[in-house]
Each structure stands twice: as C-alpha cells, then as structure tokens.
Amino acid sequence: MEPSIENYIKNLVRDAILHLQFRNERQTYVVANWKMNKTIAEATEFFQKLKGRQDVKVVVCPPAPMLYPVQLMIKQIKKPIGLGGQNVHWEEKGAYTGEISTGMLKDVGCEYAIIGHSERRQYFLEDDATINRKVKKAIKAGIIPILCVGETLEEKNLLQTEQVLSRQLFGALKGIDMSQLIIAYEPVWAIGTGQSATADLAEQTHAYIRSVLKQLVGHRAETISILYGGSVNGENAADFRSMPNIDGVLVGGASLNASSFDEIIDVFAKGVPNI
Ligand code: 13P
Numbered sequence: 001m002e003p004s005i006e007n008y009i010k011n012l013v014r015d016a017i018l019h020l021q022f023r024n025e026r027q028t029y030v031v032a033n034w035k036m037n038k039t040i041a042e043a044t045e046f047f048q049k050l051k052g053r054q055d056v057k058v059v060v061c062p063p064a065p066m067l068y069p070v071q072l073m074i075k076q077i078k079k080p081i082g083l084g085g086q087n088v089h090w091e092e093k094g095a096y097t098g099e100i101s102t103g104m105l106k107d108v109g110c111e112y113a114i115i116g117h118s119e120r121r122q123y124f125l126e127d128d129a130t131i132n133r134k135v136k137k138a139i140k141a142g143i144i145p146i147l148c149v150g151e152t153l154e155e156k157n158l159l160q161t162e163q164v165l166s167r168q169l170f171g172a173l174k175g176i177d178m179s180q181l182i183i184a185y186e187p188v189w190a191i192g193t194g195q196s197a198t199a200d201l202a203e204q205t206h207a208y209i210r211s212v213l214k215q216l217v218g219h220r221a222e223t224i225s226i227l228y229g230g231s232v233n234g235e236n237a238a239d240f241r242s243m244p245n246i247d248g249v250l251v252g253g254a255s256l257n258a259s260s261f262d263e264i265i266d267v268f269a270k271g272v273p274n275i
Contacts, residue, residue, distance in 0.1 A: 026225050029182065029248035030268050031059040031146060032255030033086065033114060033229075038062060040069050049258035052079040055270040057248075059084050059112055060255075061146075064100055071109040084112030084146065087120060090133035102141035113138050114250075116172055117148045118188045128171025135172055139180060146182045146250065147172055148229070149209070153189035161187075162208055169212045178217050183226045184250040185209055190230025192252060199239035199246070202228045206245035234263030241267050 038046070043066055052058055059082035062070045067083065074081045089099040105113060115138060116131040131147070138145045149168040151161045165185075173181075185205055190196050197205070206226045213221035228240050229250030240246045248268055254260045 026223060026247045027057055028268055028270070029057045029059060029225055029227055030261075030265050031084065031112075031114075031184075031227065031248070031250045032061060032261060033117070033250055033252050034060070034062045034066075034256060035086070035119070035252060036063055037256055038066060040066065043070055044073060046256075046258050047073040047077050050077075050079070051258075051262045051265075052077075052081060053265050053269040054080060056265060056268045057082065058265055059146075061086050061112070061114055067105070067108045067110060082112060083108070083110045084114060085110050085143075086114050086117070088113040088115065088134055088138055088143065090130075090137040092137075102137055102143050105143055106141065110143060112144045112146055112182075114184075115145045115147050116168070118150055118152075118186060118191060122188075128168060131168075131172045132174050132176070135181075136176055139177060142180075144180045144182060146184050146227070148184045148186050148250070150186040150188050150191075150230070156187065156189060161205065165205070165209060166212050169209065169216070173216055178213070178220065178224065181224055183209060183213070183224060184229050185226060186229035186250060192231070194231050196231035196233075196236050197228070199236070199243055202240060203243035203245055206243070210245055232264060234260055234267070237264045237267040 043062060060070060061084040067085065071083055074083065085100060085105045087100065088105060089096055089101055092101050092103055115134045116126060120126045135145045135147055149165050151164040155161060155164050187197050209226055210221050213224055225247035226245060227248045227250045228246050232249045232251045233254045237249065240249060249264060251264060254264060
C-alpha cells in the first residue's frame, strides 16, 4: 500500500520532535585522547593548570601506565573529570602480552574506553570483528565504549565514506546492547593534520551515522552521543558545537595543553549559548 501524504508528514513531524527532545537529553562530552604522550610530571602540570567546568562532561584518556596516577591527580584537584583507557582487550585475563582487561581499567577508576581508534586499526591491524569483541566485553563489564569510526582520505576521494561508516558500524555493533555507548566520528584525513572537517560536512556525516544507528536500534539512536574528532581546537570548536548532531568532541593534539583544552571545554559547557 502506498503511504499517504498525511502519514508521511506525520512521520516527518514525529521524527523532528523526537530529534529535538533527545538532542537536549543527549550527554555532551569533551574527551581528551593523549595517545602516547605525557610523563607523570607533565600530567601533574596539566592538572594543576586545568580549570575544567562543572557543566560539561570532561573525560581524559591517558596512556595505560598513567591511568592510576592520573586518577589520583583528578581526585586531588576535586574536579568532575572522567577517566578512560585508550584500548581494552576482549578477554578478562590470560597470556596476552601487552594487553589490558576491562577489570584492570575498572580497578584504576576508568568508566570509559576508546575502542577502534584509526591508529589501532592502521598500526595494530584491528578489524571490525576484533572491535566488535572489544565493544561487547566493555559493555558487559560496565565500561562505556567510545567507538571510533571514520574513512581514510583515499576512501573519501572514492566517495566511499557512507559505505565505510556503515560497514564499520554494522561490524562493530553486531549483537550489542547499545544502551551505554558513545560514537566518535574521526575522519582519518583530519587526524593530526590541522585540516579538520568543516562543521557542515561533519554534521552531514553525523546525521548519516545516526541514520545507520536507527537501523540498528530504532529511535533509541537519538539518545546516543556522537562526537567529532580530527584537528579540533579552540577556534573551530564553536562551529561543531552549533550542529544538532554533534554532541561533543574527541581531541588529540589540543588536549595536551591545559589552556587549549580549557578553551574547547568552555565552548561545550552548557552555560555558553549556541553560536
Ligand atoms: P587530533 O585532535 O590531534 O587531530 O587527534 C584526533 C584524535 O585522533 C583523537 O582521538
């Protein structure tokens, strides 16, 4: 049966209302991915200088040996900052040299784990099936995965962005309860290059990601925060903040310096109006 125009309009209006309703309810995050950077002395200096904010969720993901000292530093400065790992293994324990379990992450106070970062896909050959096992294990253990997806420059030039994102999302989220999940869209060509995606392009891609999530979990997709990552700084953050499907940022380089990270935090804090 052909859908009537009346039903079509009703559905459009319902979707728009759901979108507006959930947008306000979605958590906004500013997440620091320190990658393989910082000594204890450098991290101490960072937290001594960081102002932080009460009205936005800030998460710091230091390298593994720094998780425990950073947890102590956060406690000491009494700021509401969450802690996350940069990776996690799918098994709880065993002969996996160099790996870290969800239990270990929780033991040192982590609530989050970055999973499937493009650098892990590129240098450590993580594929969608591996990432799926990691996301499953994290959720089961009560760690919130920050699942990274994004296309390479070559894939972008071949107009394969949507195809790649769809494959990565369906692959990583197969059989997963998505109640506790954050997605980070990180176009590989924008990471560490100073060439961020434009806010319009990022918004368009985030809307596509949300449409794929809808295929997986229906309207609950509206509750999932989707962060943008790739050369975010204090200057371009406001453009990303103004977009309806961008619920925060995952920051590499600009998160290494307390004042440049504070600039980004200030932009995403609730007290600051949309620009
Ligand atoms: P940059 O902010 O340095 O581009 O890094 C982004 C990133 O990879 C965060 O996970």
